[in-house]
Amino acid sequence: GALAGCTGQGLPGDDAFAALAADLKDNQAKGTAYELAKSLNARLPGARSQLLKTVRKLENADGQAALDAVKSVPFWSAPTTWPAIRSGTNSLTSFYLLSALDLRWNADGGVERVPPEQAIFIQVFLRTFFVAASVTLATLILAFPLAYLIANVPKGLAAILIVAVLLPFWTSILVRTAAWTVLLQKFGLVNDFLLLIGVTSDRLDLMYSRIGLIIAMTHIQLPFTLLPIYSVMRTIPPSQMKAAYSLGARPFTAFRRIYIPQVFPGVMAGCMLTFILCLGYYITPALIGGASDQLISNFIANYVNVELNWEMAAALSFILLVFTLALFGIFARVLGLDRLKLV
Template identity: 95%
Template sequence: MSALQPSELDRPTLARDRSAADTDLKSVSAALRRAEFGDRMRSLLLAAPLLILLVLSFGIPIVLLLSRAVYDPTIADALPKTAQALGNWNGQGVPGDDAFAALAADLKENQAKGTAYELAKSLNARLPGARSQVLKTVRKLESADGPAALDAVKSVPFWSAPSTWPAIRSGTRSLTSFYLLSALDLRWNADGGIEQVPPEQAIFIQVFLRTFFVAASVTLATLILGFPLAYLIANVPKGLAAILIVAVLLPFWTSILVRTAAWTVLLQKFGLVNDFLLLIGVTSDRVDLMYSRIGLIIAMTHIQLPFTLLPIYSVMRTIPASQMKAAYSLGARPFTAFRRVYIPQVFPGVMAGCMLTFILCLGYYITPALIGGASDQLISNFIANYVNVELNWEMAAALSFILLVFTLALFGIFARVLGLDRLKLV
């Protein structure tokens, strides 16, 4: 080959050769990329039905629902003239007559279109008491036109209250931070700053903290109960292990509602648990386990146990018993061998199980609803209440959004600390 000839071993030739080799390499890697691309497209095509289903039934609805937390055009749609009239209002006190006249016209329009109630309800969510006032004004407007309509609006003291117009103005902006702030017990004050809501109205921070506390307690309880059990199942003869696994899985296959209902039977004041506690003399009187935090944690721990146990068990099963023996033979005491040989290997399983349980617990609804007392309701119960009872989907979306952000943040921290590739779910 020419390249081997000494006369040609000068720099320019070498450079030329290298660039030729580079071109070769480039075309090879391009071909490789093409092949890989084809492969990737084929696998993407295979996964396409699932991806489309996920996007349509999961992604889009979630985005649409969550968007309601920040986008609420009800008031803007209902009060276009008022919004315009408020455009040059300085935000202090009560605006001039043109705003009142615009409001009267808008309200009449709403009454004609049959949307007055929607508006009243939407304004009430921001300004408690507004519902009946809006409807009262609309009734008065039924028989009033022109200047009389202006008087009709002015005759309702609600419209001259200092808190009314800032709320209307903020409502006429479709893009709103109102619900997200409310979900964190915050609100805008009159000066345009953010402040905490009065203590008798503040609930959500407390409920979020409670949700995380319950989830953490249940996770810890399932770990304490599940770890030794998983160790036992992984280290007994196969036949016995199969029986134990079925014992763990059998309740797992039962509906969560049935298991929760079963716990209400066990935990009630004259239930089996109380009978047993009295019989063995642990307590001298019947204790209130139903409608209490402790009852809730007991029931949730039972329901969540398999979720923590199974990932731990699946990792433990892969660790040969000979490793511990090897550690002993090298002079390690049992605890040292356990700590330095066993624990590091089962750690990914433990973390996976705990994370699974923790995140599932954050979304618990039916068990707190049936077993928890009024002060044991978790954030999901509030979201459900806003969706089903109060029909305030904006608030439900805002709470869901905050919960999602917290959960993703926790997941992120977890992935950062442990590394997702080390996760062993099953």
């Protein structure tokens, strides 16, 4: 009705302001003004206080007085206010997807970046990808030589090592994370060990830090990277490398040209599995990471459980899902699903 002529360019007419005044008075009478203010505040930061201020001005105002009361609040004459109101009347809206990418509709109906002080989600996504990539690289550095060792020792010793690798699976991720909260304390065992071997002369603040988070996640994710690599390594006959040596190949050349290409599917599968799992980590960043180390899953949980803003949580989850599917598609394209070796 009154918003039909509001296209996002300029301010609407008095009919829209009168309809706004009537809606605000109606919501106040029903006791839903606060919920309305909270909903609009999700679209326009600062709108909650302005809407409630307007509601107070409308308590004893009717007709022209109500119209003047609304117009007396500068917020309702701002160029970004009415496009945000109109977006809330549509059954389908791109508002939350744009917000999840730190974008918004401007007064001219185009898309623009939000002010730097309001931009948070791109930084959180980049932080999530960085932590996931760091953990993936760390687990690969540890998993490859360990998998090679297990694949080339006698079967009895290999069985013991495999049990040691699988041992963390016998406890929940919460228990393992809680254990790291003890180990990483300033007077914990990790700091004691670093002082003992002379790596540092002072105790480090590992708790609530990025490095502490990566250490804990690396330990938790190590089996997920190691097992696919080991499953490929154990199928490679040792005679292949011996044949390469007998034909004059240097050890490094034989390893690079014969062994690595065969292990590559397992490496890619393990890295992909670890990276994707790290994208959805919640409990470990919540307990070990600092305020600047929370990943996108922590924000999704906050919007679901605290803010009760399921729309924003869904938008963030959708973007994360699209990225994960795109990553899987790239892996499948480069390597081929038939070559992936998970177990």
